[in-house]
Amino acid sequence: MATFDDVELGDHVCWLTDSTDTASADVRAYVADGALYGDKIVVVGSVSGLSRELVPSASVxxxxxxxxxxxxxxxxxxREARSAVREGYRSVRVLTERVPASAAGGAEELVAQELRLDEFASENNAIVVCAFRTSQWDRPTMEHVAGVHPHEMGRRAEHPAFRMYSTGVDSWGVDGVIDSECADAFNVAVRAAVRFAPEVKLRFDxxxxxxxAGMHALVDAARHLPGRRIVVEGANETVRLCWELAGYATTGMPVVMAA
Structure with missing residues (x-):
């Protein structure tokens, strides 16, 4: 995404920024657009560039x-999303700035939080923007975070190799390429997803x-917690064949590659 003008209902955006002046202008535009389109503005915590005076009176x-x-x-x-429906708003427009202190449990905890926010945006047709000041975060953590946001705005050296995003209750779509370079990030994302339910679905369409390396990361994530099962749907013929040749299509495997 180039600007907040491209944001639509249901989007979960990773906003990477370090310029205070630009951030302030973008934050004000995001809030103003919300008021224009009839969205309820929900600000979580303190957001750089957004003073209380700039928050519309109807905001939370x-x-x-x-x-x-x-x-x-x-x-x-x-709760605010449910209230927005009763109060006649089009939707909710959430803005939160993530800081390293919020990742006390490490990258996996942060990724789990982002996956749940993505599920919230998808289920409620809401807009969620998570701001990250890149100077505050190490590169590996940002690579983990970028992969679990369907959209991103701001400057970064390269786009994530894969993205994982909500496609329904306990269902996650995966696109891009999963290889040795991003297998660790994929493993963390899947481990975070299986926290939420004993069985999850991954869409590989x-x-x-x-x-x-990616297949090993997937199996390792399923085995991370006892009693977890992952059903993979939509994989192409090549992926399914490689899965079988790698010896993963066996009874008792916690990952099932559906036809």
């Missing part, structure tokens, strides 16, 4: 400390390729 500011229970934050956002 959810004050949470930098280290807060993710479940509490998500529950509060869901848009996946171009997954190599041996």
């Amino acid at each position: 500011v959810l004050d949470f400390p930098p280290v807060a229970d993710p479940d509490s934050i998500l529950a509060a956002v869901h 848009a996946l171009d390729m997954i190599d041996a």
Whole structure:
């Protein structure tokens, strides 16, 4: 995405920025567009470039400390989405700035939070923008984070090799390429997803390729927690053949490659 003008309902955006002046202007535009289109503005915590004076009076500011229970934050956002429907808004437009303190549990915890926000945006036809100041984060963490946002805005050296995004309850689409360079990030994303349910679905319809390292990462993620099962649907013929040749199409394997 080039600007917030491209943001649509249902989008979950990773916004990478470091310029305070640009951030302030973009934040104001995002909030103003929300008011123009009849969206309820929900600001989570403190966002750089957005003072209380710039927040429309009808907006909601959810004050949470930098280290807060993710479940509490998500529950509060869901409450505001339900209220928005009753109050006649078109949708909710969420803005939150992620800071390293919010990732106290490491990259996997942060990725799990982002996946749940993506599920929220998809299910509620909401807009969620997560701002990251790149100077505050190490590159590996940002690579993990970028892969679980369907959209991104701002400057980065290269786009993530794969993206994982909500396609329904306990269902995640995967596109791009999963190879040895991004297998670790893919493993973290899948491990985060299987936290939510004993069985999850991965849609590979848009996946171009997954190599041996990627397949190992998938199986390892399924085995990370006991009693987990992953059903892969939509894989092309080449991916299914490679899966069989690698010896993964066996009874008792926690990952099932559906025809």
